Amino acid sequence: MVNTIFDQLRQQEKENRRFAIVDVAEKILHDKGLEAVTIRNVAKMAGLSSGSMYMYFKNKEELLLCMLVQNLKVLKKDMDTCMDNQNPMEAIKKMAYHYKSYFIRFGKYINILSFTIREDSGFNNLNPEMVKELKDILSKLLALVQETLSAPPMKGALKGLPPERCVPVLWALIQGLVQITIPAPTPEDTFFDFDQLLEDVTHILI
Amino acid sequence: MVNTIFDQLRQQEKENRRFAIVDVAEKILHDKGLEAVTIRNVAKMAGLSSGSMYMYFKNKEELLLCMLVQNLKVLKKDMDTCMDNQNPMEAIKKMAYHYKSYFIRFGKYINILSFTIREDSGFNNLNPEMVKELKDILSKLLALVQETLSAPPMKGALKGLPPERCVPVLWALIQGLVQITIPAPTPEDTFFDFDQLLEDVTHILI
Amino acid sequence: MVNTIFDQLRQQEKENRRFAIVDVAEKILHDKGLEAVTIRNVAKMAGLSSGSMYMYFKNKEELLLCMLVQNLKVLKKDMDTCMDNQNPMEAIKKMAYHYKSYFIRFGKYINILSFTIREDSGFNNLNPEMVKELKDILSKLLALVQETLSAPPMKGALKGLPPERCVPVLWALIQGLVQITIPAPTPEDTFFDFDQLLEDVTHILI
Amino acid sequence: MVNTIFDQLRQQEKENRRFAIVDVAEKILHDKGLEAVTIRNVAKMAGLSSGSMYMYFKNKEELLLCMLVQNLKVLKKDMDTCMDNQNPMEAIKKMAYHYKSYFIRFGKYINILSFTIREDSGFNNLNPEMVKELKDILSKLLALVQETLSAPPMKGALKGLPPERCVPVLWALIQGLVQITIPAPTPEDTFFDFDQLLEDVTHILI
DNA sequence: CATGAATGAGACTTCATTCAT
DNA sequence: GATGAATGAAGTCTCATTCAT
Structure with a gap:
């Protein structure tokens, strides 16, 4: 008391x-x-x-969820720093780098979807508060990207697509990009190069 | 003998x-x-x-690897059928659908990376022959996409980027796209809609 | 000091x-x-x-023992109130009800025997004083019943059996009676009805 | 197959x-x-x-249930042998002895009710077939007692109470009787004597 | 060839009890 | 006196894998 x-x-x-x-x-x-x-x-x-x-x-699931939340917080903080950037395209590139870092550190092993879409995959004992926290951070992250895309220089960049529809496009792109460029321990097993790909993508986008 | x-x-x-x-x-x-x-x-x-x-x-791992290879073969076969298409953009959309199907059927559960990038995560006992087969199919798949992108109507579509550099862009895009639109059991938990997103992406690309 | x-x-x-x-x-x-x-x-x-x-x-066992003693005290007090009754048969019926109440409240979960007959089953660390107290109450309870059975109207009721030998008969009867009529959560699983059975028993006894 | x-x-x-x-x-x-x-x-x-x-x-519960069923089968077999007896009162006494034996061997530790009345007490994973078997044996046991009570010499013995209502009376009696006469390891802790009590009960009953 | 019984390590989890603060 | 963090043993259960038959 x-x-x-x-x-x-x-x-x-x-x-x-x-x-x-x-x-x-x-x-x-x-x-x-x-x-x-x-x-x-x-x-x-x-x-x-x-x-x-x-x-x-409370249990193992909660530990994992905790790891995810903690990582997302870091990601969010990193992304926040990108906002200052005058050039939105630069901001987006930086965000991609941060996402890459997050992905290699954590996302590669445990997909965020496992938690938000729980289905049956074993995540049933979660603390609802933490799940809520998770969804909150997620929303904020998306909002951040949308905000960046709404800034004047970016506005209308993606062929005039409204910002809220650009967000998933961008996310999908970055998510996939990071995923297929994950560095393998032996260089010859690494399929693609992140930096090159990022260059090409931005070239196409604008 | x-x-x-x-x-x-x-x-x-x-x-x-x-x-x-x-x-x-x-x-x-x-x-x-x-x-x-x-x-x-x-x-x-x-x-x-x-x-x-x-x-x-030999192992449980080998069973899983076998599943992956078998699924990739199906994916490959499905993708082959897209080649006939006169319109490369249509071909690519169809490919995306096939990939989605593959992903929901299999990729969602076991990431291809777990096998190709073995590192540590428990896949150490694999039959090298099978790993080789896996990489072969993967290469063929990529070649297929590249071929599609090299067809005249597509050539130069992506802001003149050479086809071999378009491939990863496209793959990343589709991979991410499929991943973030995985349908949750409850509609309100599904973040984005695949068809809408695919539309937007193609709109931007060309 | x-x-x-x-x-x-x-x-x-x-x-x-x-x-x-x-x-x-x-x-x-x-x-x-x-x-x-x-x-x-x-x-x-x-x-x-x-x-x-x-x-x-001192330990968990002692807590349980304490619970038992406390419940027995309540039972004893409840039984005491039955003594006033003019009609011993009525008194006995009431006792049966009190015992039932005690049993459902406590006896159903922890058998008194677990403590008095310790043998092995894990109750070895008990405070001897408390065990003594337990036995005392038990004795008093039995004495009470015997007293009731010795009252004039009851005297000789059970085919002239001396009261001290009637006590265990009665106790056995009530104990068994309560036990086999424990209400199950679903009515169809409850084997017998307490009130009916109590009626029948008293009918037979006198 | x-x-x-x-x-x-x-x-x-x-x-x-x-x-x-x-x-x-x-x-x-x-x-x-x-x-x-x-x-x-x-x-x-x-x-x-x-x-x-x-x-x-399948799990621990099933082991316990199995123990119960096995013990009940033995009890049933033992009780069957009592039927031959010409004198129903003798038959019942013998049944009491068999029940005592069962109780000391098993019933003392695990109450049959724990299984039939599952409630919440942790028995939720039981094989329904086995539970059915359990209930079957139980029914047969009760039928057996009723049959004994319906035999001519016994008929009408318990103050004319119809046999089907005598069954629970008897069961309660025996159950309680056995329970309060459980021998403690040290004689001075044993409250009552089974044989004496059984004598008294039969004396009263007829 | 095929079987399935057996293993044994290891997973998660709970709980009575102790002890430094 | 009181606290609650920490322990460590013990519990149930699963599973990939082996091996005698």
Whole structure:
């Protein structure tokens, strides 16, 4: 009931530890793939017992969702910085880079759709609040892109298509672009080059 | 030692059974999701013992890879039919539909990247021959698209970009397009509409 | 060392809190079943930390034992009120109702035998004092029944069997009666009807 | 499809092993109590891996249900032998003994009601066929008692109460009787004596 | 060839209990 | 006194894979 200063501290500490755990989980995700992201592994790497994991996350799904949200927040923040740019085309290119970074860091392993479109794929135990938070961030991201596309120099660039219809076009493009240019560990397995492709795309778009 | 007619028959039979098993696996994949694709489930549905599965596939991974190859073959065949089309733009739209179909049927569950870029994520035991076959089909697919883009009416359409550079642009676009328009079970969760988006994209491209 | 007035107060307060906790535990027991009666759940519902539970109960077993004792006390009190009744047969019927109430409230979930006959089944860490208290109440309950059976109108009712031998007969009957008439959630699964059965039993007895 | 002789053998063997496992489980139940009846413990004692337990039982609940059914079958068989008896009162006494034996062996630990009245108490995953079998045996048992009570010498014994209403009275009596005379490990903790009580009850009943 | 019983590691999760603060 | 974070053992269950028959 009483919200003592101590409670606040505790709350803060808990939040920090959640961050730390998510960081560890992300490292495992990146180093060994999604299958290696088990409660046990994460706990061990984070230096706690697997039982303790459940103090910070209701279950494994929540941990994953947390990772996604955290990554999206970073992405959002990165994208925000692009807004200052005078040249919207430049802004969009930068956004593409940020999305690439996000994708390689996280999106490559877990698709955002798994959470928003839950269907049956095992995500049923999620904290509704967190799901809401997720959808919020998503909306804001889309709004950001739309805003960029509505800026004067960009307006009408895409053959006069209204900005709200440009957004999905752009997103699809960037999403696909990033995906097919994911760098393989051995260069000869990497199909396409991101920078070249991005150049070509912007060339076509305007 | 001797390559009798019998050996050939056996070989052929084996191949047929592999097909049959893969079909079953695919049905399970689509009906119940990736998690339900277990060796046991597939074996039971196919009417053989789980032990026998290992006569046809070295591993579970190989089964999955086989599924991918089989699906890519279908995609390839579907795409081939688009070539006849007089109008390259129409051809490309049709290709997009075929890709969508492939994606919903298979690509949605298992990303091609998991196999080509193996890295770590658990695919280490693959038959190199099959991996080679996979890459072959992939190349052919890309060649097909490129061919379409090189046809006279299309030539120079994308702001004069040479066809080999148009291919990835197009692929990225379609890949992303399909991905972000995946229909959710509840309509209100489906973010964008495939047909609308496809319209807009083609409008912009030419 | 010195038994100050403060110590007494503390003692009293501790006792009160024990009561409160047991009440909470009972509510959980009835609402969600025995499995939900965990130290954590009880603590949370009672508004204290799980660690603090151990200030009031040596361990979980003791909490359960405490619940039993408290319920038996209520049963005893309820039964006491039956004594006033002029008609012993009526008194006995009322007792049966009280026992039924006790059974549905508590006995159904935790059998008294688990505590008195400890043997093995996990109850080894009990406070001997409490076990003694439990046995005391039990004795008093039996004495009560015997007293009722010794009252003039009842005397000799059960074919002249001496009261002390009637007690177990009666108890067995009531215990069994209550048990086999426990109401199932769906009426068609409830085997027998308590009231009817009670009628029949009394009809036979006298 | 084809029901070969081999399949039959296998079926039989599987059945036998189920029996064996149930036996082991029962031993554990009796020796260490219900809480000790874990899949792990049973598997270890039976000499298999815990994973293998799931070849024989869909889940833990099914194992328990199986134990119950098996025990009820024995009880039923035992009770059948009582029918020959010329004297129905003797038959009933013998039934009581058999029930006692069943109760000490099994009923004491797991109440039949837990299965038939499932409510929420954790039994939700049961094989409906087995539940049906359970209810069948139960019905037959009750029918048996009723038949005994309908035999001429018994007819009208219980103050003319019709046999179908005598059944629950009797069952309640025996159930309660057995329950309150359960022998404690230390004699001084055993409240009442079964034989004495049974004598008294029959004395009263007729 | 084919079978399916068996394995054993490992997944998630819960909970009574302890202990530094 | 009180707290609640942390533990660690134990629970149920699944699954790819092997191997005697």
